[in-house]
Amino acid sequence: MTRAFLRFWAADTVSLVGTHITTLALAVLAMDDLAASEFEVGLLRAMPWVPYLLFGLLAGVVVDRYRRWPILVGADLARFAVLGLAPVLHAVGALTLPVLFALVAVFGTLSLGYDAAHQSFLPKLVPATWLTTANARMEQTRATAQTAGPTLAGVLVTAVGAPLAILVDAVSYLLSGLVLATIRVKEEVVPPERRNLRRELREGLAWVYRHPVLRPMAVTGHMWFLFAGLAATVFLVFGYEVLGFSAFELGIAFAVGGVGTVVGASLSNRLAVPLGGPGRVILLGQWSTPVAYALVPFADSTVTGLVLLSAAQLVWGFGVGAGSPPEMAYRQAITPDHLQGRMNATIRSLNRAMIVVGAPLGGLLAGLFDHRTALWIAVAGLVVQAVLITRVRAIRDLELLPDPPAA
Template structure:
């Protein structure tokens, strides 16, 4: 892109009419929405299958969830390097087919009574691994489908559908298990991936991908290029550090939060679930706000202020006492505000990252930031549990919630805070010494 571009318009809708008239974008949006519904339904269907059908214990259930999340840490960097060498449409349709087949096979095996816990662990890992491929590919594909001055609105539309999937997916998965059965619910999740496949395969726009050479660069070299690119760009490095700080302390906060609600506030399980679910509607609002606030007030101002408000609202939780009639509405408001401001930050940061990254680096930049950001979450969870045992839940929640403010502080001290209403053009992609430069 030769010059800076505007990222907004006067419209308050998630995307301007010109964007929605783009059939390829609509197909990507529909496919991503179906994929997210299937993915979030699986987060409930597979654990319920283990508990209700296989009578899994708490430790086994924890292992199942960990195995499903492990691909984020194990594969993200490799996936980023690989996706940048292929057409994203091809990656997405293949992963949709793979997830549909895996879940379909699991459903058949479950109906026949031949799906044990070891096989379910394999299913969880396979679905998680393919989802990493899909998520990195769809983020990279957006830059190849829409103009850079439409990225904020396009991300707002996609993140809005993802937020809706976060609300409806688990509820749908739980309802299918209750009304039908766990194996049939798994088959229903496979249908969502099939729908995603049918939509994304109809994307007709050809993508520019790097030319193939007789000696393609080794995957480790491509990973190193992605790491060096993110580390060498001050804005992207700040995104990485702020994301890592947030994920670390948020993992600690949630560990203590899940102890604080039932033990200190004596909330029943249904009330705890309701409180946690309130972040979903807030995220929908945040997606809508992200379509217009950065172009009106500036990307930097929105990032810092929204992160400070969203993270700081958790400081109110340790101050709550009294009956559930008082605490539950307050907790619902806190969760809603956290979801709204948090999603506003997420959408804006994604647009910043995509705009500042050359097309040939999109997959690796996304994977690098995801890897660094999510890599600290296990340590954060351990810290939250340790502090809760040593200091008690109320004090620990206050300390870890205060730690979340490190993320907006890092952004405020970085070049991100100085981003205005328009975003600068990306630098040229670094040329690989073992391969020709990407074609345009």
């Protein structure tokens, strides 16, 4: 791997550990300190993704117009400042749910720009033939963060409280930005005379939704994020408020999920041979999620219940770890450089927009019915998306990644 990629990888590791700390800490802060209802917890989980719904396609155009490295560095430093405001405002008694929603929404806007540039920057750091391996390494990083972050979150929230745990995440973005600032990669900028916002938006959408393989990947991916977002919200409230597990105990369950992702990412390339190609590995990942969440309704407040929650996270994590690298590598390899930002932003933004719908919907369904019923609705939706993508022969028979086309 190149030196630039190793620095990129290190920065990603630092910030992701902090991110998983905040995922748990924000929910605990909202429920314990701000008396948030189930629906409000769902809204809070949706807030970071609202900007993806509103500005996602525009972010792709911006990333394709400008150098991606300054966007990455600037977004990390700005996220440090915005997230750091939450514990400061809490300390002076000025933090309310609306204020927290606003901070998380601004944070999500910065993350939108970062994410669009992040996925588009990777092909500049490694040769095309290394993309699957590089994405697997990045997935291992995410998995390691998922393992360490929730465990550390449980310890920090218990020991020092949710606000200070969030401060740890803020500092992680500062460190990430400083590391990214040391990377030097040559990037070309599209000449101004080629810029036309409407045409550029159409080009990005057409590339994704007219492509015979990207289109079904994208559409079923949107469905996955809708129902996985629903299930994840119910999972957290179900485990914390209904079953009565502590933040530390839920942190253990999430950490087990991280172990599953590490294992899945480590085996992603190897699984392609016995399963019949990388397309089958992608399908394995799609089917793992409904199988995982089908375990959750059977959990109770005993040790066995915690084991079931942990097993669900393990299966979910394994599927994500195994299926994500070949899917991302395929998307990056077939997309010309001048469309990378729009391709990534289009797919990622609409995926995150589904969380905006799914997360509060999970809280709403749990309130209208009960948590187990809401989970079964999510499982049914996840089964439908898995069936739909499995029926696409071009994905089932996907074998080798093509060489990237000339930009």
